[in-house]
Amino acid sequence: MLKILKYTLFDLLRSRWSYIYFGFYLVFASALLFLSGDVSKVVISLMNVILILCPLIATMFGVMYYYNAREFTELLLAQPIRRQDIFWGQYFGLALSLSLSLLLGIGIPFLVYGLLASSEIWNFVTLIGNGVMLSFIFSGLAFLIALSNDNKIKGFGLAILAWLFFAVIYDGLFLLLLLWFREYPLEGLSLGLSILNPIDLSRILVLLELDISALMGYTGAVFQRFFGTGWGMGIAVLALFFWVIVPTWGIRRIADKKDF
Numbered sequence: 183m184l185k186i187l188k189y190t191l192f193d194l195l196r197s198r199w200s201y202i203y204f205g206f207y208l209v210f211a212s213a214l215l216f217l218s219g220d221v222s223k224v225v226i227s228l229m230n231v232i233l234i235l236c237p238l239i240a241t242m243f244g245v246m247y248y249y250n251a252r253e254f255t256e257l258l259l260a261q262p263i264r265r266q267d268i269f270w271g272q273y274f275g276l277a278l279s280l281s282l283s284l285l286l287g288i289g290i291p292f293l294v295y296g297l298l299a300s301s302e303i304w305n306f307v308t309l310i311g312n313g314v315m316l317s318f319i320f321s322g323l324a325f326l327i328a329l330s331n332d333n334k335i336k337g338f339g340l341a342i343l344a345w346l347f348f349a350v351i352y353d354g355l356f357l358l359l360l361l362w363f364r365e366y367p368l369e370g371l372s373l374g375l376s377i378l379n380p381i382d383l384s385r386i387l388v389l390l391e392l393d394i395s396a397l398m399g400y401t402g403a404v405f406q407r408f409f410g411t412g413w414g415m416g417i418a419v420l421a422l423f424f425w426v427i428v429p430t431w432g433i434r435r436i437a438d439k440k441d442f
Contacts, residue, residue: 183266183267183268183270183271183274184271185271186258186263186267186268186271186272186275187270187271187272187274187275187278188275189271189275190247190271190272190274190275190276190279191275191278191279193275194247194275194276194279195279195282199243200279200280200283203239203280203283203284203287204283204286204287205287206287207283207284207287207288208286208287208288208290208291210228210231211224211228211287211288211291211292212291214227214228215291215292215295221292221295221297221300221302221305221306222302222305222392225302225305225306225309225388225392226392228288228309229309229385229388229389232284232309232312232313232316233312233313233316233381233384233385233388234349234381236280236284236313236316236317236320237316237319237320237345237348237349237380237381238320238345238349239280239317240277240280240316240317240318240319240320240321240324241320241321241323241324241341241342241344241345242324242341242342243276243280243321243324244273244276244320244321244322244323244324244325244328244341245324245327245328245337245338245341247272247276248272248324248325248328248329248337249328249334249337251272255268255269255272265437265438266433266434266437266438268437269325269329269433269434269437270430270433270434272325273321273322273325273430273433276321276325277317277318277321277322280317280321281313281314281317281318284310284313284314284317285310285314288310288313289310292306304391305388305391305392308387308388308391309388312384312387312388312422313384315380315384315422315423315425315426316380316381316384318426319380319422319425319426319429320344320345322426322428322429322430322432322433323341323344323429324341324344325429325433326429326432326433326436327340327341327344328341329433329436329437329440330436348379348380348381349381352379352381352382353379353382356375356379356382359371359375360372377417377418377421380421380422380425383418383421383422384422386418387415387418
């Protein structure tokens with residue numbers, strides 16, 4: 183698996199799309215730091231971009247890489263290699279390449295600006311950490327969807343629908359639910375539904391770290407009371423890791439049973 187991971191990682195790092203992804207973050211972060219000069223404001227601006235762009239790019243890259251590498255995958259399947267090692271190697275290689283592009287693209291401008299001597303370093307670490315987790319989560323979901331569907335059009339459609347659901351539709355349904363049942367105590371339900379969406383969960387963790395949960399009104403106070411504690415933060419981090427584990431387990435399960 184490590185050999186396949188290494189090959190996939192270096193193959194993707196040489197791709198022009200990786201350079202474009204890295205270059206976008208490099209230019210965008212540099213421009214924000216140059217124009218604003220306030221690291222805290224730049225982190226907030228980057229949060230809005232990362233929480234949407236990282237899942238979208240990871241979803242698209244995951245589906246595209248699986249279908250483009252199908253012939254190479256069939257060659258590997260003909261070798262005495264466990265199926266789970268093949269697909270896990272490709273998945274982790276893809277997720278690591280996206281994470282490295284994100285880390286270097288945003289990290290270099292912040293380091294040049296003097297992040298290590300800034301009081302905002304932990305806010306930056308929280309933001310980048312959530313971006314990396316989202317890259318792993320949605321790369322896994324994309325690989326799982328592509329592995330389950332041999333039809334490229336259907337696979338692309340389902341992958342985009344999955345991203346659209348977590349990024350847009352889920353929040354709309356969540357707000358409608360809170361509106362319809364506003365006369366009832368929904369604190370526990372709000373917390374539970376937030377954990378079921380990795381994008382919402384990442385957004386909450388970043389907002390709490392930046393200490394601006396007051397912008398979320400009453401809901402922010404509820405999240406502050408729960409996720410603001412060490413116990414709540416631990417549950418949130420475990421929930422994100424759970425979102426990584428589920429697609430990984432699904433990839434193994436489908437790969438072992440699928441007739442290639």
